[in-house]
Every structure is written in structure tokens, then in C-alpha cells.
Amino acid sequence: MRHLASPVLHALAIAILMLANQVLAADPLHFIDTSFENASPLDWEVLADGTVRIDLIYDHERDSPNRAAGHWHFRIDAEPGSELTLLLNHFSNVWNGRSALACSDATIGFISPNGSQWQSIETEFIKDAGQLRFTVTVPPSGSLWVARLPPYRISDLNRLLAEIAEHPLVEVTPIGETVQQRPLEIVRIGREDAPNRVFIRARAHPWEPGGNWVVEGMMRHLLKTHDEDSASYLDRYCVYIMPMANKDGVAMGRTRFNVLGKDLNRDWNAPADENLCPENAALELWLTGMLNSGRRPHLALELHNDESGKLHLSRPDDTQLEAYLVRMNRLESLLVEKTWFREGATDPTFRNSGTLGEGWLSRFGIDAVIHELNANWIEGLQSRPSAEHWMIYGQQLCDVLDAYFKATD
Ligand SMILES: [Zn+2]
Known part of the structure; x- marks a missing residue:
């Protein structure tokens, strides 16, 4: 009986396996x-x-x-x-x-x-x-x-930096390392002695590549040779760009925090912890150097993506708040006038403590603001966003900054 049953069972088992494979192959x-x-x-x-x-x-x-x-x-x-x-x-x-x-x-x-x-x-x-x-x-x-969005990776940034690094109006300064020891840099576009200085940071949150496309568009536009506009922009201002703050998160495909669980757009109301948050500690050290050498940024933009795309005007208890808001309202008007930005600013009750915008204003007296980019829709273009649209926005921002500083010169 055993001798008979065994081949039958064996054949049956093979038939079941073949059937299972067919089911799997159908997927x-x-x-x-x-x-x-x-x-x-x-x-x-x-x-x-x-x-x-x-x-x-x-x-x-x-x-x-x-x-x-x-x-x-x-x-x-x-x-x-x-x-x-x-x-x-x-x-x-x-x-x-x-x-x-x-x-x-x-x-x-x-x-x-x-x-x-x-x-x-x-x-x-x-x-x-x-x-x-x-x-x-x-x-x-x-x-x-x-x-989720057109990706912008570290390799994209490295390719861009390799392309522009030798340009006489570009200086790439290493400022420190991420938790996983990726190099962090500030890219200066323009002359150090320009009368106005703008700081821009992108990609504090890894899921938000919009800011990277914007700063790439801006850098390329400012460095256009034989372009009269670009030449006149750089007579008026230079930009200091931290293009990718959360490189570890970008490399690893994370959403928001650094790999030790710190949000790079929080806790700016106090000095950054260099062990848990070396990305912000490096930036703060760079900023302190700028302040100590009399090169205070006149404006700081922190670029993000969300689902509404507003200019975030946080209102800390600050004696200089009114003058700040007047300047930020002018910035908002220029954005509407010279770019496709139509989303406007947050309402007067808005406050988001600990952001770079609020922290730099409160602690260093710098006109800093968070600029969100709507991840789903560009109202001014009646279109979904794309890498190209965000690059164009970077180009348009050059004109906004020129007009902004022209009014204050
Ligand atoms: Zn964000």
C-alpha cells in the first residue's frame, strides 16, 4: 500500500505546485x-x-x-x-x-x-x-x-554643482555634515560685496523637492552669460543658498525628519543641538560667522511644499514685527506682480513657533519667511506643478528680489 500511495501523492503534490505557480504567474x-x-x-x-x-x-x-x-x-x-x-x-x-x-x-x-x-x-x-x-x-x-512629486536627488544637486562650481561668480562653501556624514554646503551666487544679501534654504523636509527645482532655476538664471537682466541683478544682490538641508532623508526616501528624528524646520527658537541636529547646527555656525563679519542677510527664504502654497508670516512677540510685516507685504505684492504666485499669505492669526522664519526673525532680527509651494496645483498657471514650472519660478524670483531691493536701496 505504501509503495502505491507514495507515487500518487508525489504526482499530486507536483500538480498542486504547478497550479500554484500558474496562479502566481498570472499576477x-x-x-x-x-x-x-x-x-x-x-x-x-x-x-x-x-x-x-x-x-x-x-x-x-x-x-x-x-x-x-x-x-x-x-x-x-x-x-x-x-x-x-x-x-x-x-x-x-x-x-x-x-x-x-x-x-x-x-x-x-x-x-x-x-x-x-x-x-x-x-x-x-x-x-x-x-x-x-x-x-x-x-x-x-x-x-x-x-x-509623489518629480524627484530631485542628491545626484541631481551634485551634477548641478559640478557644472557651475568653476564659474567666477560661484563659491561653494562646505559648512558641515549631516548625521550620516554627507557634506552640507552653501552656494553663493554673485559678488560678496553686493549691497544686498539673500539667504535661501531648500529641502528641510525630504518629501518636498519643489524648493530644489526653484533654486536650480534661480542659479541657472543668475549665471546666464550675456544676459543684461542677470548682470544687473548681481549688481544689486547676491544669494547664499543651502540647497539641500536634509540630505540623509532625501537619500533614504524619508518624509520629514532627519535620521535622528529632528525636524529641521523646528527648534529655531534656541541654538541647534549639534549631535542630534548637525544640519541646523552647521547652518547656525555659518550664519553666526556672517553676522560677526558684518554680512547679515537682508532677507531669508525657507522653501517648502504643502497642499496650499502660502507665504507663512509667523507673528512672534517682537517689537520689530510691524516693520517686518510691511516689508513682507511688499514681498508678497512683488511675488504676485512678477511671478505665477497667487496663493497669498497666511491670515493674521497665524503663528508657527520654532520655524526658521520665526526663529531667525526673533533671535537674529533677520527678515525671514517660510514660502510654501503648492504640491498639487499652481493657481497662477491653472496647472499642476512640474519641475519646469518650479524652475521658471526660480527664474522669476530673481526679478522679485531685484525689485524688492530697488525699493529699499
Ligand atoms: Zn515642509
Whole structure:
């Protein structure tokens, strides 16, 4: 009996295995690749109906209930021509101690056949579950890149810096290192003795690449040779740019905090902790050097992405607040006049303590302001954002700064 049963069972087992393999082979998804620069950590599972559920991984703030997920960037390997429905999960962020869903009806995404040219797509917001759903078609190559926003990686920045570093009007100054020892730099465009100085920081929050595209557009425009406008801008001002504050987070595809759980746009009301937050400590050391050598920035812009795109005018208890607000209102008017910015400033009750904007104003008397860029819609262009639109904004900002300082000279 044993001799008879064994081959039968064996054949049966093989048949079951073959059937199982066929079922698996019928699933068009081969793999989700998150092995590359700026890809987001995630978990995924194919549900019974074939939908691919993608669980984003939160990053957490130290000594705080705050947590954030909202960056996604991955590559799908699947059968060419197949349609895949993706369900993105885990947007239940905690922001400033309050629950805050990191997606909405307005949230868009981006897809690319090659990881460099991106096209926006709509998503379906599933309100009750706090999830996003969208369907993609896999290109003939069998690979499709998917991201929240057109990615800007450290390699993109390095390529730009290599291109411009030798220009006589460019100085790249190393100012320190991130937690994971990536070099941090300030890029000066223009002459050190220019009558006005502007500081701009981008990418304190890794999911927000808009500021990187803006400063690239600005740098390229200011360095255009044989351009009369560019030459006259640099007679009036020079810019000091910290192009990528949270490099570790960008490299690792994180959403908001540095790798030790510090928010680089918080705690500016006190000196930065050089162990937990070397990115801010390095910047503060640089700023102190500027102040001590009589080179106080006349204006500081901190660039971010969110879902409303406003100029954030925080109102600390400060004796100089009124004069500051007059200048910031003028800046806002010039933004509307000379760029596609139409989103306006926050209302008069707005206050967000500890941001670079408020901290630099309170502690150093610098006209500093947070400038958000709407991640889903550009009102002034009636268009979804793109890397090109943000580069153009950087170009337009050159004109804004020129007019801003012309009025105060
Ligand atoms: Zn931000």
C-alpha cells in the first residue's frame, strides 16, 4: 500500500505546485524596487482582487507624538502593458501634535517610464480609509517609476554643482555634515560685496523637492552669460543658498525628519543641538560667522511644499514685527506682480513657533519667511506643478528680489 500511495501523492503534490505557480504567474506584478537613491521605504501586498496595497513607512519625531509619511517613490517591475491598481496606505500623520491626514481630494502623483521625465496623474482619495488609489499601465519596458512629486536627488544637486562650481561668480562653501556624514554646503551666487544679501534654504523636509527645482532655476538664471537682466541683478544682490538641508532623508526616501528624528524646520527658537541636529547646527555656525563679519542677510527664504502654497508670516512677540510685516507685504505684492504666485499669505492669526522664519526673525532680527509651494496645483498657471514650472519660478524670483531691493536701496 505504501509503495502505491507514495507515487500518487508525489504526482499530486507536483500538480498542486504547478497550479500554484500558474496562479502566481498570472499576477502581473513581479516586484516593487526601492533599492535606489531617494526611493521610499514601504511594504506591499497583492490583495485578492489584484490591487497592490502599498503601506508607506512613517518617520517619527524625537520626544514627540509627531510622525510623517507622504513621500512615495518606487519602481514597479511588471508585465508590459498590464494595468495595475495601486492603493497607497498610511497617511495618518501627526503634525504639531495633532492628527493630520497627509492626502486629500487634491493630491496628485507622478509616473515616469525612465525615472527622469515625469507626468502627473490624478488619484482617487478614499476619505474614510485615508488612502489614495490610482491605476497605472506598465510600459513596454516592463518598468514604471511612481513618485509623489518629480524627484530631485542628491545626484541631481551634485551634477548641478559640478557644472557651475568653476564659474567666477560661484563659491561653494562646505559648512558641515549631516548625521550620516554627507557634506552640507552653501552656494553663493554673485559678488560678496553686493549691497544686498539673500539667504535661501531648500529641502528641510525630504518629501518636498519643489524648493530644489526653484533654486536650480534661480542659479541657472543668475549665471546666464550675456544676459543684461542677470548682470544687473548681481549688481544689486547676491544669494547664499543651502540647497539641500536634509540630505540623509532625501537619500533614504524619508518624509520629514532627519535620521535622528529632528525636524529641521523646528527648534529655531534656541541654538541647534549639534549631535542630534548637525544640519541646523552647521547652518547656525555659518550664519553666526556672517553676522560677526558684518554680512547679515537682508532677507531669508525657507522653501517648502504643502497642499496650499502660502507665504507663512509667523507673528512672534517682537517689537520689530510691524516693520517686518510691511516689508513682507511688499514681498508678497512683488511675488504676485512678477511671478505665477497667487496663493497669498497666511491670515493674521497665524503663528508657527520654532520655524526658521520665526526663529531667525526673533533671535537674529533677520527678515525671514517660510514660502510654501503648492504640491498639487499652481493657481497662477491653472496647472499642476512640474519641475519646469518650479524652475521658471526660480527664474522669476530673481526679478522679485531685484525689485524688492530697488525699493529699499
Ligand atoms: Zn515642509
